[in-house]
Amino acid sequence: MQEQQTLFDRETAQPLAARLRPRTLEEYCGQKHLLGEGKVLRRLIENDAVGSMIFWGPPGVGKTTLARIIAHRTKAAFIDFSAVTSGIKEIRQVMEQAEKNRRFGEKTILFVDEIHRFNKAQQDAFLPYVEKGSIILIGATTENPSFEVNGALLSRCKVFVLQALQPDELYELLCRALKDERGFGNQRVEISDDLLKTIAAFANGDARAALSTLEMAVLNGTYDGEKAVVTAETVEQCTSEKSLLYDKNGEEHYNLISALHKSMRNSDPDAAVYWLARMLEAGEDPLYVARRVTRFASEDVGLADPRALEIAVAAYQACHLIGMPECSVHLTQAVVYMSMAPKSNALYIAYEHAKKDALTMLAEPVPPVIRNAPTKLMKELGYGKGYQYAHDTKEKLTDMQCLPDSLAGREYYHPTEEGVESRYKTRLQEIKNWKKNRS
Secondary structure, eight states, X not given: OOOOTTTTOOGGGSOHHHHTOOOSTTTOOSOHHHHSTTOHHHHHHHTTOOOSEEEEOOTTSSHHHHHHHHHHHOSSEEEEEETTTOOHHHHHHHHHHHHHHHHTTOOEEEEEEXXXXXXXXHHHHHHHHHHTTSOEEEEEESSOHHHHSOHHHHTXXXXXXXXXXXXHHHHHHHHHHHHSTTTTTTSEEEOOHHHHHHHHHHTTTOHHHHHHHXXXXXXXXXXXXXXXEOXXXXXXXXXXXXXXXXXXXXXXXXXXXXXXXXXXXXXXXXXXHHHHHHHHXXXXXXXXXXXXXXXXXXXXXXXXXXXXXHHHHHHHHHHHHHOTTTTHHHHHHHHHHHHHSOOOOHHHHHHHHHHHHHHHOTTOOOOGGGSOOOSHHHHHTTTTTTOOOGGGSSSSOOOOOOSOGGGTTOOOOOOOSSTTHHHHHHHHHHHHHHHHHHO
16 A cells, blocks of 8 residues: 555654544544444445545544545555645646556555645546546545536545534543543543533534644643643633634635625624624635625625625725725625615526526527528528517517517516616516507
């Protein structure tokens, strides 16, 4: 088995979280839905029958650890690869070695940590080797693979979703750290169960954070002879500068943007500005927020206030031009505007209904009357015959049917009475009345 020396060496010089990294499935903490007795991923690992897969979950839940457990169980060559430090050249070198291994009948498992950091070209470099079986790809990501992994590559991988660890699971992990020789098993540490549970709750589902906090608390404890005593005051000091529980690449990323979106939808500018600040101060990309606000402008405000989209796009441009921290005020202006604007989801509903018909009736032909006829043959086939040019009429209207016959009369857009959309509702009704009188 081939693996990099960085997997399990030099343990004594490593932080507690690295020293205590599980080496077997029995030591592994959490993810019972995947690794419990008889569960699919456990069976694949135990039978050395893993295929290409992606582990998706927040930080500190065991994605890399699972890959390393596989590395120690597999008969295949195992290569640990980092998306942070590797480029196309390194990928090709590894792929060439994997292809040689395949010719000699040996499988190669390639583990790619933080696979979302690879761009499209780098991800494409893996594809032909995955397709012909030169490598079994295992990727780890904190970002939604639906957005960050190429569709062609994603379709060839099974996605396993890893969940944040529960406080009781983290508590058990902390207890093991105090007993395990790789942890504090060779030291005398006095710390109450209540303090261990406090640390477990503070970690917010992140095993690495829990172990790091415990290590800091022990190292900063008071010593009674050779015994380290960890008090409530010590734990409070280690957790007083608690970072915002937000990973812009993890689940909380989606929770907070959802909170912002729903606060604006609920016309609550105070809550919206708070959630905006939570994201920006935690290091969120302002352009990501600006894109979501732009989506909101049409999805939830729409024609009730057409200026909402202008404000959102202007905020995006401002963020692009000057960045953080200056652009925070531009995003605040946009977020408050969206919160206070009249709301209409008529455009969103219109598209969703039209999408449903489009997907279920993909074979519907375009009515000949509105087809383009650039060639003589097309004209002879009746393309564009009977077309009415609206600008040639006094009313700038015609009664020409533009939907397929099977959808004739179907209505998707239903304007509301909110804001200026009431004007569009009146105008649309005038158009419908005019056409009805012509029929």
